[in-house]
Amino acid sequence: MDYIQAVVLGLIQGLTEFLPISSSAHLRIYPELFGWGDPGAAFTAVIQIGTEVAVLLYFWRDIWRIATTWLRSLWRPELRGHLDSRMGWFIIIGSLPIVVLGVLLKDVVESNFRSLWIIGTTLIVLGLVLGIADRFGLTDKGLKQLSLRDAILMGCAQALALIPGVSRSGATLSMGRALGYERETATRYAFLLAIPAVIGAGIFELKDVPGEANPYGWGPTILATAISFxxxxxxxxxxxxxxxxKSYTPFVLYRVVLGAATLTLVATGVLTA
Incomplete structure (x- = not known):
């Protein structure tokens, strides 16, 4: 049964990680709905490595170019103004908020933040924020216009995703659209910005895979990770x-409906918060 659950959870993770609808919320809500219970923060963090490996593979040319240009710029001053060199710094600095807060709030993230009351609420509220930012945000900035200030602001927005239901991509996209970046630019940067945080969190949680924090153990966890990839x-x-x-409107509507349904099911006792 654990392997069947792993297949389902791997599919959910793969389908929802990059959409602005919160994969961690889905991995908390649907197992509860199926009667499987909470798979835990460790399982959730580890199988996200699969989707981030997909990012590494899909964007490998961009990542290689950014990484090599950034490294060479450390001793070649003429490269420091290059877009790829700046992108390297933007990704590093933009990742700091979620790393620092993730370490400081680890216990809260793995317990209190996983309440379905919180998840249902954040699905609705952050969904509306995404809708407003997408509707009223300008679309006049591309990747070349990305600044250090904007990279930090999007990094701070990404840190909100420590709360399941916020959505890492959704929070980053909301900030990107509010700052005037076109949808594709905001989406690409959100993908790249997530790599250090997600892989780092997954590796950090590997030690808990065989423990009580992960009810599935190594076999199902590896299977779910492979499917999510x-x-x-x-x-x-x-x-x-x-x-x-196209706009993000369908995702906004889905978030609001799922959030409202989650709160209703918890309030009526169908789901356990």
Whole structure:
């Protein structure tokens, strides 16, 4: 049974990680709805490594170019103004808020923040924030216009995703759109910005895979991670094509409906908060 659950949870992770609808919320709500209980923060963090490996593979040319240019700029001053060199710094500095807060709030993240009351509320509130930012934000900035200030602000927004239901990509996209960046630019930066935080969190939680914090153990966890990689890779390609021409409105509506349904089910006792 654990392997069947792992397949389902891997599919959920792969389908929802890159959409602004919060994969961690889905991994908390649906197992509870199926009667499986909370898979735990350790399981959730580890299987997210699969989707981030999909990002590494999909964007490997961009990542290689950014990494090598940034490294060379450390001893070649003429490269420090290059976009790829600046992107390297933006990703590093933009990742600091979620890393620092993740360490400081680890116990709260793994317990209190996983309440379905909180998750249902954040799904609705942050969904509305995304809708407002997407509707009224300007679309006049591309990747070349990305500044250190904006990179830090989007990094701070990403840190809100420590609360399940916020959505790492959703928070970053909301800030990006509010700052005037076009959807595809905000989406690409959100993907790149998430790499250090997600992989770092997954590696940090590996020690808890065989423990009480993870009810599944190594076998199902590895299977779920592999499935999330395959499905996540396909989701990246689809989302980048989608945002090139369409708004985030369907995701906003879905978040509000799911959040309201979650709060209703908890209030009526169908789900345990």
């Amino acid at each position: 395959v499905v996540g890779y396909a989701a990246i390609a689809w989302l980048l094509r989608y945002v090139a021409t």
